[in-house]
Amino acid sequence: MTPSPTPGTGHAAPDPTRRLVLAGILASYVSSFIPWSSSHAQARATAPVTAPDSFLNVSRLITGRATLDAMQAARLYAGLVAAVPLFSAQLTALAAFAASNASTADQLQASLDAARAPFAKLPGVIATAWYVGVAGSGAAAHCVTYETSLMNVVVADHLKPPSYAYGPYGSWSSNPLGTTLTAPLKATLKAA
Amino acid sequence: MSDHLSADIVVIGSGIVGSLAAHRLVSQGASVLILEAGPRVDRGHIVAKFRNSPRKNDFMSPYPPSAWAPHPVYQPVDNDYLVQAGPYPYKAEYIRMVGGTTWHWAAQAWRILPNDLRLKTLYGVGRDWPISYDDLEPFYYEAEVKMGVSGAPNTGSPRTRPFPMQPVAESFLEQRFRERLAPGGYEVVTNTTARNSRNYDGRPACCGNNNCMPICPIDAQYHGGLAADAAEQAGAKLIANAVVYRIEHDDRGRIAAVHYYDPDKVSHRVTGKTFILAANGIESPKLLLLSASHRYRKGLANSTDMVGRHLMDHPSNSLTFDAEEELWPGRGPMSPSSINALRDGAFRSEHAAFRIDISNSSQVLSVTQALIANGVYGAELEKRIRYHAARQCSLKNVLEILPDPDNRVVLSERKDAFGIPKPEVHYAMNDYVHRGMAAARDEYTRIAQLMGGTNLRYSPDGVYGNNQHITGTMSMGNDPKDSVVDAFGRTHDHENLYIASTGVMPTAATVNSTLTAVALALRSADHIHANA
Numbered sequence: 030m031t032p033s034p035t036p037g038t039g040h041a042a043p044d045p046t047r048r049l050v051l052a053g054i055l056a057s058y059v060s061s062f063i064p065w066s067s068s069h070a071q072a073r074a075t076a077p078v079t080a081p082d083s084f085l086n087v088s089r090l091i092t093g094r095a096t097l098d099a100m101q102a103a104r105l106y107a108g109l110v111a112a113v114p115l116f117s118a119q120l121t122a123l124a125a126f127a128a129s130n131a132s133t134a135d136q137l138q139a140s141l142d143a144a145r146a147p148f149a150k151l152p153g154v155i156a157t158a159w160y161v162g163v164a165g166s167g168a169a170a171h172c173v174t175y176e177t178s179l180m181n182v183v184v185a186d187h188l189k190p191p192s193y194a195y196g197p198y199g200s201w202s203s204n205p206l207g208t209t210l211t212a213p214l215k216a217t218l219k220a221a
Numbered sequence: 222m223s224d225h226l227s228a229d230i231v232v233i234g235s236g237i238v239g240s241l242a243a244h245r246l247v248s249q250g251a252s253v254l255i256l257e258a259g260p261r262v263d264r265g266h267i268v269a270k271f272r273n274s275p276r277k278n279d280f281m282s283p284y285p286p287s288a289w290a291p292h293p294v295y296q297p298v299d300n301d302y303l304v305q306a307g308p309y310p311y312k313a314e315y316i317r318m319v320g321g322t323t324w325h326w327a328a329q330a331w332r333i334l335p336n337d338l339r340l341k342t343l344y345g346v347g348r349d350w351p352i353s354y355d356d357l358e359p360f361y362y363e364a365e366v367k368m369g370v371s372g373a374p375n376t377g378s379p380r381t382r383p384f385p386m387q388p389v390a391e392s393f394l395e396q397r398f399r400e401r402l403a404p405g406g407y408e409v410v411t412n413t414t415a416r417n418s419r420n421y422d423g424r425p426a427c428c429g430n431n432n433c434m435p436i437c438p439i440d441a442q443y444h445g446g447l448a449a450d451a452a453e454q455a456g457a458k459l460i461a462n463a464v465v466y467r468i469e470h471d472d473r474g475r476i477a478a479v480h481y482y483d484p485d486k487v488s489h490r491v492t493g494k495t496f497i498l499a500a501n502g503i504e505s506p507k508l509l510l511l512s513a514s515h516r517y518r519k520g521l522a523n524s525t526d527m528v529g530r531h532l533m534d535h536p537s538n539s540l541t542f543d544a545e546e547e548l549w550p551g552r553g554p555m556s557p558s559s560i561n562a563l564r565d566g567a568f569r570s571e572h573a574a575f576r577i578d579i580s581n582s583s584q585v586l587s588v589t590q591a592l593i594a595n596g597v598y599g600a601e602l603e604k605r606i607r608y609h610a611a612r613q614c615s616l617k618n619v620l621e622i623l624p625d626p627d628n629r630v631v632l633s634e635r636k637d638a639f640g641i642p643k644p645e646v647h648y649a650m651n652d653y654v655h656r657g658m659a660a661a662r663d664e665y666t667r668i669a670q671l672m673g674g675t676n677l678r679y680s681p682d683g684v685y686g687n688n689q690h691i692t693g694t695m696s697m698g699n700d701p702k703d704s705v706v707d708a709f710g711r712t713h714d715h716e717n718l719y720i721a722s723t724g725v726m727p728t729a730a731t732v733n734s735t736l737t738a739v740a741l742a743l744r745s746a747d748h749i750h751a752n753a
Contacts, residue, residue: 134601137598139596156598165275172272172273181585187611195552205547205611
């Protein structure tokens with residue numbers, strides 16, 4: 030194992046200026062495929078300006094993140110209301126359960142299961158929305174986010190979301206522990 | 222019906238096999254007409270469909286079937302197109318659209334081994350091919366040049382000329398498997414793939430998008446859409462949304478015409494001198510059976526009841542485990558390397574041979590879904606996503622199932638929206654397969670140990686994945702009693718009807734079937750041209 034920036038490619042060290050130009054070209058090229066047209070636009074059109082506090086509070090608990098992107102939260106909330114039957118009512122019940130039981134993320138699911146709560150599956154549904162970017166399941170499932178889905182954000186220093194270029198030819202040969210990626214599509218974080 | 226469509230060569234199906242045969246013939250001066258049942262869809266829309274899909278691990282998700290040319294889909298619900306007669310489910314996936322099923326593939330473009338063609342002679346099982354490896358070799362090379370194949374020399378398949386391209390650069394994961402498995406006697410070989418390791422034929426080198434399946438976003442890997450484009454640019458005429466539903470013969474048993482429906486179910490008739498049926502290993506036998514006539518009551522090319530029989534694929538079992546070190550699968554191509562040592566040997570008289578495929582697909586989605594399903598939330602969720610996404614690896618085999626006449630495609634009593642009978646599959650596994658799977662499992666265990674693996678999760682015994690390598694249903698052979706086409710892919714029963722398909726392969730071998738089917742089709746095209 031011989032970690033190096035570009036092993037096995039026979040390429041010279043990258044020229045920063047050229048790389049900037051190439052990155053610009055690649056960004057234009059990639060942006061032509063970004064599917065803002067369908068689910069993205071629909072979710073935006075129907076998303077409220079802000080998600081309710083109950084959704085934000087439960088989401089902070091489930092993600093362990095004090096700060097969540099407000100627009101993403103609003104779109105996920107709208108997506109879940111559209112895809113999951115009785116979502117609003119179950120959310121209210123879950124928020125109340127979490128508050129009254131002083132739940133932590135570690136014991137949330139066990140507490141719900143022990144209480145045989147009818148909304149016990151809701152944390153998984155909300156986690157799936159935040160991390161996978163999908164609201165609902167089965168035929169009702171729809172994609173709300175992809176590039177900013179938290180599962181992709183969590184690993185963004187080592188991986189690009191599949192379908193986005195990792196880098197120049199052969200760049201994947203390097204030891205990932207010696208390579209840190211710049212997130213390709215940074216979410217604009219606005220505290221919710 | 223007012224159109225008068227005719228050509229020297231009529232090709233039914235615009236997938237990689239039919240389109241490259243068409244490209245060869247039109248380049249040699251023949252007029253060529255390609256009929257494709259499905260629609261045209263461009264790469265950008267497929268990429269957009271992938272990114273918008275709620276099921277990114279469902280490779281059929283970006284390819285919804287059209288109403289007039291349905292194909293099987295199983296998620297979110299089974300559309301019940303491919304009727305299952307059992308006893309084992311055969312959930313084949315294929316795509317009916319311009320370019321066909323290689324829109325989604327791992328681009329593995331292997332040659333088979335010389336011994337694969339002599340299974341009966343050498344090991345007393347299966348059947349021999351009517352041709353030798355040497356007959357196929359020049360056409361393998363022609364296919365590799367057309368498709369832009371990169372590979373390493375240590376594959377076991379002899380070659381007279383080097384690969385068009387050097388093997389694709391190893392991922393870090395692949396390097397570590399190669400290094401850690403070597404002391405255990407395993408040679409890890411970079412896969413032979415139709416993937417660019419440099420700019421080639423106007424297409425870019427791979428950029429490691431890790432999305433070979435279901436769609437390479439940059440055409441760094443070859444696919445049937447590019448083959449169809451090449452055929453059209455060379456002068457072939459391609460009609461999309463043309464659902465061929467009957468092949469018509471004349472009084473001498475020659476094929477005179479084919480009939481297709483457009484999406485409005487208006488029928489059109491197309492005449493030609495020579496016909497190439499290239500509609501895949503399930504739709505092609507379906508069409509032959511559909512074309513039964515007063516003279517050919519069991520269907521065309523089926524005088525000995527061989528059409529649709531000997532259905533094969535590559536069943537797989539698998540092992541998922543956590544490697545000792547951080548490998549971060551998901552950097553580079555999805556399926557970069559293999560262990561080839563068990564593709565051939567005396568054991569083939571006792572159990573199935575197989576290739577072991579080492580995955581480099583991103584594990585982020587699968588580990589996230591598994592953790593959420595287990596109720597893991599909060600900081601622990603993110604910590605464990607990173608831990609497992611960095612270490613989770615998977616191995617699977619690509620295993621040879623033997624030809625069995627009872628494994629077959631027939632016409633179902635159920636019909637599609639156009640009233641055309643759906644294909645129905647009969648499929649079973651035998652002990653030859655099960656013993657091969659058990660041998661593979663032992664190898665997985667050794668490999669995982671060499672990788673310092675923990676948390677080993679084997680696929681359930683007797684439950685095998687499928688690889689969508691549909692083979693055998695129109696087998697080639699010298700004897701019409703047990704085959705459908707001759708050594709050049711020409712049907713025994715109709716002198717101007719050829720089959721170009723993975724379906725003509727008499728055995729499935731242990732590697733992905735596309736390159737072999739293309740080489741066979743180019744050999745058929747050469748024969749057609751020489752005898753025109």
